[in-house]
Amino acid sequence: MIEDIKTDAKARMGKALDALAGNFNKIRTGRAHPSILDGVQVSYYGSDTPLSQIANVVVDDARTLSVTPWEKNLVPDIEKAIMKSDLGLNPSTAGTVIRIPMPMLTEETRKNFIRQARSEAETARVSIRNVRRDVLADVKSLVKDKAISEDDERRASDDIQKITDRxxxxxxxxxxxxxxxLMEI
Known part of the structure; x- marks a missing residue:
């Protein structure tokens, strides 16, 4: 019973860590990486569709991304979506290929990205603590129902705190x- 609760806590805390990794991928560094464009939505036949579902995104070199749409008529829509995405990127089109050069990060933008990363990390910490709170409430309800002893509750609480700390x-x-x-040049 307690092991199931601890396993559930680990799984839910792991999801918070996965979400943090996804959010960190959206914060761009000076290097080109296809995941930078994961949040870009393109209007495709009236519905917003993730860019990765309508185009091939590859890294040309360390500072350039290349986007090749599956359909030729999507090029202007993809270009507009990238410009509107608040990523600070300026795509240039050559036929059916859209090239996106990664601009050098200034000291100010690096600090803003670090501030954003710290905010995302704090959100993940809060999420992990919320899981701990929920799990400890489950353990307390087991004690209240007399399913486990108070000693078991104390041990479980200590184990859950260790999991949270990890x-x-x-x-x-x-x-x-x-x-x-982010601070690498």
């Missing part, structure tokens, strides 16, 4: 890696 440390490690990545 996941928060993973968030801190991921944040440190992203900050280091």
């Amino acid at each position: 996941f928060v440390a993973d968030v801190d490690k991921a944040l440190a890696g992203k900050e280091k990545d």
Whole structure:
């Protein structure tokens, strides 16, 4: 019973860590990476569709992305969507291929990205703590129902706190890696 609760806590905290990794991928560094465009939605036959579903996104070189749409008539729509995406990117079209050069990051933009990364990390920490709170409430309800003893509750609480601490440390490690990545020139 307690093991199931701990397993559930690990799974839910792991999802918070996965969400953080996804959010970190959207914060661009100076290098080109296809995941930068994951949040770009293109109007495709009246509905917003993720760019990755209507085009092939590849890295040309360390500072350039290349987008090749599946349909030729989508080029202007994709170009507009990339410009509107608040990523600070300026695509240029050559026939059916859209090239997106990654601009150099200034010190100010690096600091803004680091601030954004810290905010995302804090959101992940809060999410992990919320999972801890929910799981501890489940353990308390087991004690109230007399399904487990108070000693078992104390042990379970200690184990859950250790699990929480480990996941928060993973968030801190991921944040440190992203900050280091952003500060590289």
